Structure formats: C-alpha cells, structure tokens
Amino acid sequence: QQQVKQSPQSLIVQKGGISIINCAYENTAFDYFPWYQQFPGKGPALLIAIRPDVSEKKEGRFTISFNKSAKQFSLHIMDSQPGDSATYFCAASKNTGNQFYFGTGTSLTVIP
Amino acid sequence: EAGVVQSPRYKIIEKKQPVAFWCNPISGHNTLYWYLQNLGQGPELLIRYENEEAVDDSQLPKDRFSAERLKGVDSTLKIQPAELGDSAVYLCASSSGLAGVDTQYFGPGTRLTVL
Numbered sequence: 001q002q003q004v005k006q007s008p009q010s011l012i013v014q015k016g017g018i019s020i021i022n023c024a025y026e027n028t029a030f031d032y033f034p035w036y037q038q039f040p041g042k043g044p045a046l047l048i049a050i051r052p053d054v055s056e057k058k059e060g061r062f063t064i065s066f067n068k069s070a071k072q073f074s075l076h077i078m079d080s081q082p083g084d085s086a087t088y089f090c091a092a093s094k095n096t097g098n099q100f101y102f103g104t105g106t107s108l109t110v111i112p
Numbered sequence: 113e114a115g116v117v118q119s120p121r122y123k124i125i126e127k128k129q130p131v132a133f134w135c136n137p138i139s140g141h142n143t144l145y146w147y148l149q150n151l152g153q154g155p156e157l158l159i160r161y162e163n164e165e166a167v168d169d170s171q172l173p174k175d176r177f178s179a180e181r182l183k184g185v186d187s188t189l190k191i192q193p194a195e196l197g198d199s200a201v202y203l204c205a206s207s208s209g210l211a212g213v214d215t216q217y218f219g220p221g222t223r224l225t226v227l
Contacts, residue, residue: 006154034214034215041220042220042221043203043220043221044155044203045217046215046217049215089154089155091154093214099157099160100216102154102155102156104152104153104154105152105153
C-alpha cells in the first residue's frame with residue numbers, strides 16, 4: 001500500500017515557468033513532509049521540508065504548500081531552470097527519526 | 113564535512129552469489145538507514161539502526177538479507193544468495209537522531225546488477 005501518492009510521474013516545463021508537483025497522504029499521524037531532489041547517479045538530497053503547523057514554506061524559488069484538511073502537499077518551483085531537471089520525491093514521516101515513506105517520484109525536465 | 117560514504121558504487125554479480133555493501137554515515141549521526149530503490153521508484157526502507165541496535169527491520173527479507181552495525185558507526189548490508197530481482201540501487205542514509213531534527217542525508221548508493 002502506497003502511503004504517499006505523488007503526481008505527475010513526469011513533467012516538462014519551459015525555462016522560467018512554474019513546476020508543480022503534488023502529493024497526498026492518508027495517515028494523519030504524519031508530522032514531517034520533506035521534498036527530496038535526486039540527480040542521476042546521486043542519492044536524494046533534501047530540498048525543503050514542512051510540518052503541519054504551517055500552510056506554506058518558502059525557500060528561494062521553492063515553496064511547499066500544505067493543506068492539512070485535504071491531506072495534500074505540493075512543491076512549487078518558480079522560475080524553473082534547466083539545472084532543476086531532476087527527479088523529485090515527496091515523503092512523509094511520523095516522529096523524529098522514524099521511517100520515511102516516499103512517493104514514486106516525478107521526473108522534471110526544464111527546457112531551455 | 114564528509115557526507116555519507118558508500119562502497120562499492122557499482123557491483124555486477126551472477127545470481128546465487130553473495131554480495132556486501134558498506135556504508136559510513138556522517139560523523140556523529142546515531143541513526144542509520146538502508147533503503148532499496150528500484151528504477152523509477154522512491155526509496156523503500158529495509159532497516160533502521162539507532163546506534164548499534166536495529167530498531168526497524170520489518171521490511172528486510174531476512175531469508176537472504178542481513179545487516180550489521182557492530183560499533184554503532186559504519187554498517188554492512190549483505191545479500192546471500194542474490195536473486196535477479198535484487199537488481200536495484202541500495203541507498204544508505206543517516207540522521208542525527210536528535211529530537212525535532214528529521215533530516216536524512218543520503219549516500220550516492222550502490223547500483224547492484226544481478227545477472
């Protein structure tokens with residue numbers, strides 16, 4: 001059973017555009033929602049994370065929007081750049097240090 | 113500061129052979145994770161260590177997989193015997209384990225190909 005559902009599977013955006021990736025979860029005990037970025041041949045790297053006590057978190061061009069009642073969260077990449085082309089994974093966990101449940105990933109391609 | 117180190121980066125073996133992967137976490141990180149990542153999928157937890165204790169190994173196929181973290185620092189994941197379906201990337205991650213700090217730092221992974 002997939003604990004975190006992620007969409008779309010792939011995304012193509014023009015340079016300067018906005019990339020939006022969505023995730024949904026069922027377990028209301030989840031209290032930490034990170035987004036990871038993975039380049040080919042590399043391990044996932046933390047991009048940005050949010051806790052359910054806030055509805056939005058912004059770091060540079062990256063923003064997480066969180067809807068607790070809908071049990072959904074999304075990643076917005078503003079002014080997308082070719083260097084943002086990578087696979088993005090959302091994840092969720094409950095309590096510090098516990099298991100992360102990852103989404104299936106979104107392959108983002110930013111066209112110059 | 114050095115990140116999570118894994119070796120080897122690539123391994124090709126024939127089915128039924130044994131294989132071992134090594135991970136050295138970030139210095140001072142008490143929590144260590146082994147994940148399996150199939151092509152086009154997100155990482156799936158195999159085992160989690162708090163220091164030298166395996167606190168979550170419910171997803172580890174214990175008939176052929178084993179892991180150890182004897183001194184609470186580096187760790188080894190072993191498969192014996194390997195099967196064709198074990199071809200995947202094996203990721204190691206670590207975190208500080210401090211209350212309120214959840215960030216997991218991943219190594220580059222070991223890509224295993226079983227022929």
